[in-house]
Amino acid sequence: MSKEIQVTREGFNKLQKELEELKGxxxxxxxxxxxxxxxHGDLKENAAYHEAxxxxxxxxxxxxxxxxxLQLAKIVERPEVAGSTAALGSVVKLYDIEFDEEITVTLVGSFEADPAKNLISMSSPLGESILGRAVGDEVSVDTPGGTNRYKILGVN
Incomplete structure (x- = not known):
């Protein structure tokens, strides 16, 4: 049996919309x-045909x-009991200790992750380090560039 893919409701809807666009x-x-x-004729040397x-x-x-x-997707809502603890679907405000700046990320399933949009996979090094953590906690994240340290400022 294949492994389920955890996604947020928003992520599931986004995947459905993309599928409809691609199929249509x-x-x-x-x-x-x-x-x-x-x-245009001869298909052997037709670059446009091969590209298409x-x-x-x-x-x-x-x-x-x-x-x-979508078949394997399991929609996971942020549990009400999570409170100030980071869980799937949480928007987490972090303070980067080394660079003295604040960043805000959303914890998502790996299939809907998009770091450029601050959608961070729960299974990424950063996601794993903040999952289940609460406001005030400090976390260390090992990256190829070294260890980054963050303080959790907020969880929504």
Missing amino acids: PTRLGIADAIREAKA KLNQTRLESRIADLEKA
Whole structure:
């Protein structure tokens, strides 16, 4: 049996929306590009055709990944009993001790993680270090660049 994928309600909805977009307009666009490239003749040396087919392969792979993720997804809501303890779905305000700055991250499942948007996976080094911790706790995170230290300022 495959392992379940924990996601927030928002993450689940985002994955569903992406799947609908890929199966609809994106898939139609690639099919049109393939048809147009075929119309140009010889397919052996037709770069547009080969590019369109490669895009189709990537698209179908992403669709399959999303379908499997949604099938295995378990929507986890932030428990009310979590209070000021960091859990899946928590928005955590951190103070970076070394760089003297505050950052805010949201703890999410690994499939919906996007560090550029401060969506941090619970299974990442930072996510693991703050999961289950409370306001006032200090945590250390081992990274390739060394150890970073944070103080938890808030959990919502």
